[in-house]
Amino acid sequence: MDSNRWQKYQRNGYRTQNGYQNFVSLVSVYSHQQGVVLAAQQFESNKSGELKVVQTILEALQLEGVVFTMDALHCQKNY
Incomplete structure (x- = not known):
């Protein structure tokens, strides 16, 4: 990889087309006692977002x- 492409890669990282990174x-829900x-x-x-995922998990566990x-x-x- 030439130095110009490497600098561009370092600057932009893993950005998607819309400009945001996707992780x-x-x-997880962990029971310390068990x-x-x-x-x-x-x-x-x-x-999705972490808030919604946590809410869904907690509702399912009742x-x-x-x-x-x-x-x-x-x-x-x-x-």
Whole structure:
């Protein structure tokens, strides 16, 4: 790869045609007490968001009377 193409690659990274990067991520629900993953779901960042995936997983598990620990992304007022 010549130096001009390499510089362009470094500048643009893995951008798609619309200018956004597409990442594949995994959300999981882990029980510390049981030591197992209760549920996991993979998603692509350009098709879905972590907030929606977490909401879907928690609704499917129908857990009551438990405490969840999540990162700050999930501390949104309208969530």
